[in-house]
Amino acid sequence: MSMKYILKESISGFRRARLSSFVSVSTIMLSLVLLGTFLLLSLNAQRLVTELRSRLEIDVFLDKTATDAELEGIKTFFSRIRGVSQVRLISREEAASIFQKEFGENIFEILESNPFPPSFKLNVFPEYGSLDSLDRILPELKKIQAVTDVEYNRQYITAIDKNAKILWMISSGVGFIVALASIFLVSNTIRLTIYAKRFLIQTMKLVGATTNFIRTPFLIEGFLQGLLGGVLADLALIGLFTLIDANLFPISRYLQINPGFYLALPGFGSLLGLVGSIISVRKFISMRISE
Amino acid sequence: MLEFFDVQSSYDGRIVFENVSFTVDKGEFIYLVGQSGTGKSTLLKLIYMDHFPDTGRVRFHEYSSDSIQKKEIPYLRRRLGVVFQDFKLLPDRDVFDNIAFALHVTGAKRRDIQTKVLKVLSEVGLTHKKASFPHELSGGEQQRVVVARALVNDPYLLLADEPTGNLDPEVADDMMKLLLRINASGTAVLMATHDYNIVRKYPRKIFQLKDKSIQEVVLKG
Numbered sequence: 001m002s003m004k005y006i007l008k009e010s011i012s013g014f015r016r017a018r019l020s021s022f023v024s025v026s027t028i029m030l031s032l033v034l035l036g037t038f039l040l041l042s043l044n045a046q047r048l049v050t051e052l053r054s055r056l057e058i059d060v061f062l063d064k065t066a067t068d069a070e071l072e073g074i075k076t077f078f079s080r081i082r083g084v085s086q087v088r089l090i091s092r093e094e095a096a097s098i099f100q101k102e103f104g105e106n107i108f109e110i111l112e113s114n115p116f117p118p119s120f121k122l123n124v125f126p127e128y129g130s131l132d133s134l135d136r137i138l139p140e141l142k143k144i145q146a147v148t149d150v151e152y153n154r155q156y157i158t159a160i161d162k163n164a165k166i167l168w169m170i171s172s173g174v175g176f177i178v179a180l181a182s183i184f185l186v187s188n189t190i191r192l193t194i195y196a197k198r199f200l201i202q203t204m205k206l207v208g209a210t211t212n213f214i215r216t217p218f219l220i221e222g223f224l225q226g227l228l229g230g231v232l233a234d235l236a237l238i239g240l241f242t243l244i245d246a247n248l249f250p251i252s253r254y255l256q257i258n259p260g261f262y263l264a265l266p267g268f269g270s271l272l273g274l275v276g277s278i279i280s281v282r283k284f285i286s287m288r289i290s291e
Numbered sequence: 292m293l294e295f296f297d298v299q300s301s302y303d304g305r306i307v308f309e310n311v312s313f314t315v316d317k318g319e320f321i322y323l324v325g326q327s328g329t330g331k332s333t334l335l336k337l338i339y340m341d342h343f344p345d346t347g348r349v350r351f352h353e354y355s356s357d358s359i360q361k362k363e364i365p366y367l368r369r370r371l372g373v374v375f376q377d378f379k380l381l382p383d384r385d386v387f388d389n390i391a392f393a394l395h396v397t398g399a400k401r402r403d404i405q406t407k408v409l410k411v412l413s414e415v416g417l418t419h420k421k422a423s424f425p426h427e428l429s430g431g432e433q434q435r436v437v438v439a440r441a442l443v444n445d446p447y448l449l450l451a452d453e454p455t456g457n458l459d460p461e462v463a464d465d466m467m468k469l470l471l472r473i474n475a476s477g478t479a480v481l482m483a484t485h486d487y488n489i490v491r492k493y494p495r496k497i498f499q500l501k502d503k504s505i506q507e508v509v510l511k512g
Contacts, residue, residue, distance in 0.1 A: 203392075206339070206368065206379065207368065207392065207393040208396055208397065209365060211362070213396060
């Protein structure tokens with residue numbers, strides 16, 4: 001089997017069937033723009049949820065009598081708890097000065113002694129910023145005898161959990177439908193492209209072409225169409241996000257696009273083109289010459 | 292070279308013929324005649340194994356219908372040349388590429404392809420049309436390109452399904468002369484036709500398909 005001939009055939013497939021190649025590439029491009037836009041919005045929404053989860057703070061209040069050495073030991077214990085990303089000590093003095101900053105009053109002018117206990121401000125890794133994880137972390141904190149109280153915004157985290165769940169359900173549902181529609185659309189377009197070349201396939205069979213010889217140019221052509229469709233989808237999305245008016249769509253300011261995303265689209269496009277071709281060409285190869 | 296042994300074949304659930312046995316030897320020229328629907332095309336399909344017998348066996352060269360594997364069929368077809376009534380040329384390739392195509396399929400070298408295509412084009416008298424596209428050719432010329440493509444792999448047997456069916460009498464006559472020349476150079480030809488004028492003008496061995504069976508017939512007078 002001459003690879004050179006097969007490559008030449010694959011590329012000239014574009015030239016020989018300009019219209020159907022154009023339709024195929026455009027369909028792949030549009031499918032990927034649709035899928036890409038959805039993916040971007042979904043990934044950014046996911047990022048927002050992660051960001052919100054990482055903002056969760058847990059305040060752990062301790063007994064006023066805890067010594068510096070004890071505080072140091074507790075800090076080490078807290079930082080070893082799974083899921084805890086940061087532990088910061090708020091000393092009694094620091095607590096008093098925060099009070100003064102926030103309320104504009106010197107506590108020592110109101111009371112004779114400092115009423116504030118020492119405390120720790122804990123942050124958790126985003127993936128631990130859920131109710132389930134907190135329910136595992138909190139008992140760990142309370143194992144320390146000097147801990148008098150643990151405070152965190154349970155409503156905040158409940159709202160995040162609830163919305164994240166809705167978001168996940170919507171994005172997987174819509175994502176599944178969009179992906180399925182793309183695959184269906186692309187494989188049908190490729191099937192039409194190959195249908196237009198059924199006589200070529202029949203003639204190839206008649207003169208003794210092996211299945212691989214017939215199939216390979218179509219697979220390469222499908223792969224190249226997918227790659228081209230993916231690159232064009234990239235360009236379309238770059239154009240779209242560059243031109244989008246931030247005043248009309250304020251959300252666009254928060255969109256972050258991972259450079260890997262622009263590699264993923266041509267990659268997915270090529271895969272789509274390849275798989276579409278494999279499925280479609282198989283049908284025509286298995287047909288009888290006389291059909 | 293080609294042997295049908297007690298073959299029964301059906302198409303769309305209908306038995307087309309049964310108990311068909313005959314042989315074609317090297318260098319023979321045989322007409323396959325019969326009314327429309329008697330199974331001439333089906334019989335040819337059995338030879339290039341686009342269709343398989345219900346019972347019995349078709350053997351061509353080293354390939355037998357009861358033992359051939361799917362992946363061997365392309366190699367059988369390379370030993371056959373097939374000419375259809377409805378040309379089946381690729382409209383987007385010129386004459387040279389239409390013929391070269393049959394050689395590329397076999398993995399032939401570029402230099403050999405050039406030589407063989409030009410040789411076969413000269414045999415069918417179309418060297419001057421090598422850069423023309425099918426739509427620029429007359430019906431007779433197109434059919435000769437198909438013959439050239441069928442010949443380019445030096446087949447043992449040329450199968451022609453109504454090769455003169457779509458041609459004017461004069462052009463059909465030229466086509467017959469071409470097929471006879473090919474046969475004279477050693478290639479066996481099995482030609483399905485219902486054109487009795489041709490059969491009478493160029494008498495050769497005749498097999499007739501009639502009443503679901505085959506028999507050799509001799510023309511009177």
